[in-house]
Amino acid sequence: MARYETLRGRAIGGETSGWRLGLAIVQRRGVAAWLRAAEAITVAAAPSRPTGEVPVADGDELVGVLASMALACLRGG
Secondary structure, three states, X not given: OHHHHHHHHHXXXXXXXXXXXXXXXXXXXXXXXXXXXXXXXXXXXXXXXXXXOOOXXXXXXXXXXXHHHHHHHHHOO
């Protein structure tokens, strides 16, 4: 929910960072598709997570990577 509110706030504010957060998916396929893509990426990434210390990343950076991965999947790789 927090990611969606961040995306919504940036889109309403006209910020270009909305595209990194998956704005294109929301516009073309809807919120349900955006949620499915975000969940699929989160589930797919979970097993590859190292068992030691969890790396700390900027929230915007992480969301940008996930949105890029979702868009790549939707385009067919």
